[in-house]
Amino acid sequence: MKKVREKVLLTLVLVVLMVSVPVFAIQTDIDIVKQRVVNELMKPVNDGQIEILVATIKEDGTWPGIDYQDFSREGFLHRIHANNMLLLARAYKTEHSKFYNDGSVKKSIELALTNWVSHVYISDNWWYNQIGIPNSLVSLMLVIGEELPEDLIEKAQPIIQKANIQAQGARPGGDRIKIAGIEAKNMLFLENRERFDTLIKVIEEEIKKVAWIGMTYGYGFRDQEGGFNSRKVGGRGIQYDYSFHHRGDGVNNTLSYGLGYADAFIEWACYVADTQYAFSNQKLEELIDYFLDGICKTAIYGQYPDPGAKNRSISRPNALKPYSATMAQKLFRISTYRKKELQEIIDIRKNKKRPTTAHATFFRHSEHFTFQRPDFFTSVRMYSTRTHNMEVPYNSEGLLNHYRGDGANHISVNGDEYYNIWPVYDYRKIPGTTTVQSAKMPVPEKIAKLGITDFVGAVTDGKYGAVAFDFKNQVDTLAARKSWFLFDHEYLCLGAGISSDKEKSSVATTLNQSLLRTKVTLSQNNITKEIDKGEKVFENVDWVFQDKVGYLFTKPTTIYIRNRPESGSWWRINKQANSPKTKVTLDVFSLWLDHGVQPKDASYEYIVVPATSVEKLERTNITKTLTVLSNTPYLQAVRHNTLGICQIIFYKAGEIRLTDHLTLRSDTPGIVMLKTNGRDIKEISVADPNRELGKMHLSLSAKIKKKGGTYGTLWDKEKGISTLSIEMPSGVEAGKSVTILF
Structure with missing residues (x-):
């Protein structure tokens, strides 16, 4: 009987442990995530700046220099008011600040927040209402909310909750992931674990490639439902070429919205790392691919923004400041994928090292080309029937x-x-x-x-x-x-x-x-x-x-x-x-x-x-190195005599003599690059800028017998001509180059 009681008791203990461990783990994990978020918010403060804010705040909770009547897209300096509150909160909670637990600082925060919730300032620019201000206020709550009066917390919630994944601005792509992140922070503050779990899944699922909508002769995006009411992806997000589209206009947004998109995901990937909320390796790898092959290849040495990839933000001071190593460092810490390449970006951005890699990258869905060597970088920005040339000058930016x-x-x-x-x-x-x-x-x-x-x-x-x-x-x-x-x-x-x-x-x-x-x-x-x-x-x-x-x-x-x-x-x-x-x-x-x-x-x-x-x-003597073979409206071609490379642009079907021994004919428009070694052809690359060919047909005055899965060859001994038939990519791969090695 005694042994039976011991077995029963032991079973009960095990059952209790089995039941309690997941509960304990959930509690621990969400606490870890919340603490990480708060730690990230506690950035260094400038006591001199805090002193000015405390000294200049008025009894009605406003600050001088802010036009509280200007709600325009060009104005809305109320954002400075919101940021001031967060600066004060950081100082109040920073132990080494002379304003740590300072009553005047807390009073200033309460005055400023009372002013805000009493007026509920609404901008003509939706972004401030659904992203900018909710993010500032939820950050304020996470830093000092537990010490604020309950009525202020309650009145702030409707403003914060304008950032939710059902909001108008939470469209797929760059803004949805940001808004989901703001709502997730609010759920941490409110301790709503069920909703937090849902939002983490939303953030994780936003990392994906989307089908380019300009591939059907450019008319695809015209038929897309746009605006705030659209919940269709509509081509918005990471493209299959690793550029980024924020809207359905095909404009390259890799270094604007696409950068913020990646930053938001990396932020949460770090918050939830090594917890039950951790993102899958697949999603982390997809993001790292986009960071290295999209963002970094659109940047000079992976460090400075390419001016050619910038849109209206070029008209903001310091728009071309070099990127910090932070994003690369965070990715390096949370994943083992492509670590050598991430380390090089860290070394370039942090330690001022020159890159060792060279690349020629065409972002075919955005009509943007970048070219890097260890000692220089250049790019070409274009547009076509498939894309717009530039984004609209929203908010009166980029007016020229x-x-x-x-x-x-x-x-x-x-x-x-x-x-x-x-x-x-x-x-x-x-x-x-x-x-x-x-x-x-x-x-x-x-x-x-x-x-x-x-x-x-x-x-x-x-x-x-x-x-x-x-x-x-x-x-x-x-x-x-x-x-x-x-x-x-x-x-x-x-x-x-x-x-x-x-x-x-x-x-x-x-x-x-x-x-x-x-x-x-x-x-x-x-x-x-x-x-x-x-x-x-x-x-x-x-x-x-x-x-x-x-x-x-x-x-x-x-x-x-x-x-x-x-x-x-x-x-x-x-x-x-x-x-x-x-x-x-x-x-x-x-x-x-x-x-x-x-x-x-x-x-x-x-x-x-x-x-x-x-x-x-x-x-x-540059003419010894380079030879212009043709420069007409129908055929432009160059030969690099040292490298043995010929590059030919056929705007229509045509023929060209490349060397004394080699003639090339294309039966269709297209671009061809040949690498030669004397009379031998080592490599051929082709591309179809029109994005319409099923096959590209070339004729060469050289003997080529090799065949492959995506191309065929036919040697005519009498004419001394080899004919090549090369299968061209289609769908989201249309416009991509095909390279054949011999």
Whole structure:
């Protein structure tokens, strides 16, 4: 009997333990997550700033300098009020602050919060109502909420709860994940574990690729239900090429909304790591892929934002500041996936190391190409029938962005060549673009527009690439066939068919417009000289040098240089209430070619050599390295004689002689890159910018017998011709390059 009682007792103990362990684990895990969130909120405080806030708050809970009557999209400085409350709360809870547990600080918080809940300030910009302010207030609650009067907590809840996954702004993509995160923080504060569990799943499931909606000749996004009422993905989120679309316009948002999207997921991945709420390895790996292959490859050395990938945010001060290592460090800590690559990004961002990798990446769903070598970075931004050129100038930002999608080709060696240059910029001279030089810019309402050409794309094998842009500007009736051919130490830019019927205004192709950092040196009739500041035209120019970048011409060329101080203001390009109106003056370097008024079939050829010097340029014979094989509106082609690479753009079916022994014919439009070793072909890469071919057919005057799963070959001995039939990607892969190794 005694043994039976002992067995029963032991069984009861085990049952109690089995029941209690999960309860204990849930309690422990949610406490861990909450503490991590609070720890992250407790950032360092500036006691001097806190002293000013306490001294200047009024009895009605307002602060001077804030217009409490301006609720406009350009204004709503109430956000400063909300941030002030959080700053005070941090000081109150920071032990090493002299305001730790200070009664005057707590009183200031209560005064300011009482003012807010009494007025419930609503902005004309939905973002503040459903993201910005709820996030500030829930952060305030997590830091000091337990010490605030209950009536203030209750009155703050309806404002915080405007951030919920049923809210209008919680559309799939960048905003849904942020709003879910704010609601999850509120559930931690309210200790609503069931709802918290649901929200964590929502955040985790937001990490996924979405189908590109511009692939059906660009009309897909026009049929998508848009606006706040849409809960369809509608192409918003991570694309299959690792760019990011925030809206259904196809505009590249990787370094804006896409960055915030990744940051929100990483934030929660760290909060829930090693708890029952931890995200799956699959989702972490998908996010790391997007971070490394999307965000980092859209950034100069993975560190500085590519100016060409920025939209209206370019008009904000410090928009091009270098990224910190924080995101990479967090991912490195919570996953073992691609750790070597994450470590390199950490070293680049934190320890100022140069990258070791080179890449040529085409984000085909966003018509954006990036190219990196250890000592330089460049990019090309385009648009087509499948995408818009630029986002709308929401909130009166980016008011002069009309031409920034027209083949923008920024060049970076240091990474900061364009830092805060934008107030003084000539927005008719975007690097790489061909633009009508009208005396007056079009109105902001004409910035965002859908492309009208299909042939926009690039071929790449991951290391080298060629870019093609059949460019037509609807506003300025300007047309041009523009291309870029990129190699290890230089790249060549071609333009053909440049035509415009715009009266009175000349057309210019801008090679660069950047900060003036050094003396401008040029070679004219093989004589090297430094030039004085000002604006001047130079004839018979061989090359130009400024700030580690050389611009070479295949034949003596007439060029225009402006190297002088330029003035402007942030207010000129950004009408936000707190946009600085003070005059800004910076030294600026501009270099361009003038095609004249109403040009007909004009053209250009120039070579960019980054990371060089005057001494190197004086020793360079670039024509020995690069050969322009063709530059017409129908066929643009270049041969790199040292690398044995030929890059050819067929705007329509055609034939070209590449070497004395090799002729290439394409039966369709497309882009081809061949790597040769003497008479032997080592590799062929092809791409279809039109995104319409099932197969691409090539003919080569070389013997090729090898066959593969995605291509076939036929050797005609009598004609000495090999015919290749190459299967082209379709669906979300359309526009992607195919590479065949021999």
